[in-house]
Amino acid sequence: MTTLRIAVIGADGIGPEVVEAGVRVLTALTERAPGLDLAFDRFPWGSDYYRAHGKMMPEDGLATLAPYHAILFGAVGDPSLPDDLTLWGLRLKICQGFDQFANVRPTRVLPGVIPPLRDCGPDDLDWVIVRENSEGEYAGHGGRAHRGHPEEVATETAIFTRAGVTRIMRYAFRIAASRPRKLLTIVTKSNAQRFGMVLWDEIGAEVAREFPDVTWDKMLVDAMTIRMVLKPQSLDTIVATNLHADILSDLAAALAGSIGIAPTANIDPTRRFPSMFEPIHGSAFDIAGKGIANPIATFWSAAMMLDHLGHPEASHRLMAAVERVTAAGPLTPDLGGTATTEEVTEAVCAAIRA
Numbered sequence: 001m002t003t004l005r006i007a008v009i010g011a012d013g014i015g016p017e018v019v020e021a022g023v024r025v026l027t028a029l030t031e032r033a034p035g036l037d038l039a040f041d042r043f044p045w046g047s048d049y050y051r052a053h054g055k056m057m058p059e060d061g062l063a064t065l066a067p068y069h070a071i072l073f074g075a076v077g078d079p080s081l082p083d084d085l086t087l088w089g090l091r092l093k094i095c096q097g098f099d100q101f102a103n104v105r106p107t108r109v110l111p112g113v114i115p116p117l118r119d120c121g122p123d124d125l126d127w128v129i130v131r132e133n134s135e136g137e138y139a140g141h142g143g144r145a146h147r148g149h150p151e152e153v154a155t156e157t158a159i160f161t162r163a164g165v166t167r168i169m170r171y172a173f174r175i176a177a178s179r180p181r182k183l184l185t186i187v188t189k190s191n192a193q194r195f196g197m198v199l200w201d202e203i204g205a206e207v208a209r210e211f212p213d214v215t216w217d218k219m220l221v222d223a224m225t226i227r228m229v230l231k232p233q234s235l236d237t238i239v240a241t242n243l244h245a246d247i248l249s250d251l252a253a254a255l256a257g258s259i260g261i262a263p264t265a266n267i268d269p270t271r272r273f274p275s276m277f278e279p280i281h282g283s284a285f286d287i288a289g290k291g292i293a294n295p296i297a298t299f300w301s302a303a304m305m306l307d308h309l310g311h312p313e314a315s316h317r318l319m320a321a322v323e324r325v326t327a328a329g330p331l332t333p334d335l336g337g338t339a340t341t342e343e344v345t346e347a348v349c350a351a352i353r354a
């Protein structure tokens with residue numbers, strides 16, 4: 001039996017609380033899932049590390065993580081540090097350093113969760129949002145001149161490469177092809193942004209020819225927000241740029257009941273490097289240390305990690321346990337309950353053992 005080595009980075013705010021809950025349910029799972037052996041190494045990187053060392057992770061951090069099978073990540077962001085410093089110093093460094101170009105965000109209404117809108121119930125909303133995760137608006141290309149002067153200039157250039165767009169389109173079409181409805185919606189803003197977004201449209205149409213079984217359409221991102229709210233049933237798999245998909249997936253999480261349940265997989269499909277699994281949510285400093293963070297997004301992300309690592313049965317067992325708990329409680333305050341992180345974690349561990 002291969003021991004799968006998991007690097008655990010809690011990072012900031014509620015991040016360490018939810019990843020420790022994740023490690024607990026994964027450990028409970030190893031006791032019930034034959035053939036699953038996990039070893040966890042924790043790395044104390046993030047904003048506290050920055051305050052002590054002047055950087056979010058060590059210089060050789062990527063080399064340290066490279067031999068791991070996967071990374072379980074918490075959240076980054078600290079109210080006392082600039083958000084761009086903390087994000088680029090850790091989370092984006094890992095995503096871009098390991099070329100985790102496919103950010104996969106499944107969204108559905110879990111049993112027992114009451115969504116905010118009547119027409120976005122369990123039968124209406126079952127999506128996978130595929131976020132381009134390596135370039136676009138997050139290419140990090142730009143600069144500032146004449147800082148602080150009235151003539152100050154800042155540029156932020158979105159970079160779209162044929163190779164980058166083609167690989168995320170193929171990835172998204174493959175996901176759409178693997179789902180029962182075989183539907184893909186390509187989101188851009190190609191009426192106003194005449195270069196990169198038009199390239200997205202063109203490559204979308206080219207790649208579509210490789211997937212004749214998939215029905216696809218395209219939407220402008222502004223109209224897409226309306227469609228997600230008013231016609232959720234018309235959507236299945238969605239592909240969008242780094243920034244657009246970031247925003248759409250937060251909307252999706254809210255429509256499905258809470259950002260506290262929404263998972264992410266940052267995948268390097270070539271498997272040259274470890275992929276990284278994390279809740280969509282950030283560090284939520286307003287509730288950090290109160291013991292009430294919802295650990296379910298991390299559990300769902302951990303289930304995606306198990307699937308990626310070749311343990312679909314264990315992944316299924318974990319999600320079944322999560323769904324038993326969302327259906328019957330206990331639930332954390334973001335889902336209308338009064339339970340703590342600890343109580344939800346214990347309930348999921350008990351459901352795994354049942």
Ligand code: GGG
Binds near residue numbers: 077
């Ligand atoms: N666990 C996700 C996380 O820490 N997100 C922090 C954040 O600010 N992310 C920005 C982004 O994903 O674009």
